[in-house]
Amino acid sequence: MNADALKREAARRALDHVRPGMKLGLGTGSTAAHFVDLLGERVRAGLEVVGVPTSEVTRKQAEAAGIRLTTLDETPELDLTVDGADELDPALSLIKGGGGALLREKIVAAASREMIVIADETKAVATLGRFPLPVEVIDFGLEATRRAILRVAETAGCRGEMKLRKKADGHVFVTDQGHLILDAHFGRIPDAPDLARGLAQIPGVVEHGLFIGLATRAILAGSEGIRVVERP
Numbered sequence: 001m002n003a004d005a006l007k008r009e010a011a012r013r014a015l016d017h018v019r020p021g022m023k024l025g026l027g028t029g030s031t032a033a034h035f036v037d038l039l040g041e042r043v044r045a046g047l048e049v050v051g052v053p054t055s056e057v058t059r060k061q062a063e064a065a066g067i068r069l070t071t072l073d074e075t076p077e078l079d080l081t082v083d084g085a086d087e088l089d090p091a092l093s094l095i096k097g098g099g100g101a102l103l104r105e106k107i108v109a110a111a112s113r114e115m116i117v118i119a120d121e122t123k124a125v126a127t128l129g130r131f132p133l134p135v136e137v138i139d140f141g142l143e144a145t146r147r148a149i150l151r152v153a154e155t156a157g158c159r160g161e162m163k164l165r166k167k168a169d170g171h172v173f174v175t176d177q178g179h180l181i182l183d184a185h186f187g188r189i190p191d192a193p194d195l196a197r198g199l200a201q202i203p204g205v206v207e208h209g210l211f212i213g214l215a216t217r218a219i220l221a222g223s224e225g226i227r228v229v230e231r232p
Helices: 003-017 030-044 056-065 102-110 142-155 192-200
Strands: 023-026 050-053 078-083 112-120 133-137 161-164 180-185 205-208 217-222 225-230
Touching (some): 003 078, 003 217, 003 225, 023 030, 030 056, 030 112, 050 056, 078 102, 102 112, 102 133, 102 205, 133 142, 142 161, 142 180, 142 192, 142 205, 192 205
Parallel strands (some): 023 050, 078 112, 112 217
Antiparallel strands (some): 133 205, 161 180
């Protein structure tokens, strides 16, 4: 199967963990979109659940699929979030934010009793950092924030360049919350929790794409079938 078919198989397996009446976090990205699509089929067949979308893109998809939606203000505690990942390591630490929704994704995941990651097997790595780490920042003091991030990264054993994310048309990418994203090309992150703690202390950083201790299970689809990884 090609990569897209593998993503759909992982999403299909995640549906096994959905029960009637559940309050679900709905992720963002190409793999999560498969889950929302398949969940919509179940909902139209009679499954009753309610979802909190992690982006405007997911909200529109879920509405079109007929999935009843809520907000974290109305439903502050969720049963399960199903989302993709740009990378995951053996401890189920993640890099997320390739789609630009990392802030809402982390808020929703943190409000959930369980987070299942769905991905194709290529997203599993021994050490995080091959995928550029997204860092969501405000526009005020951007250069000062960028330099602060680089200093923190160096202390955590990471070096590399940071690029302001832009869209295909050359315009600066702006998140659903009106922020910017700096993509850190570190190559390898030797201690993800240490870097995460450092980034959280920088005033201009709204959030970063390191998801530590949030994912409880990963469903990985590969050429030899489905592999399930539980957090140690």
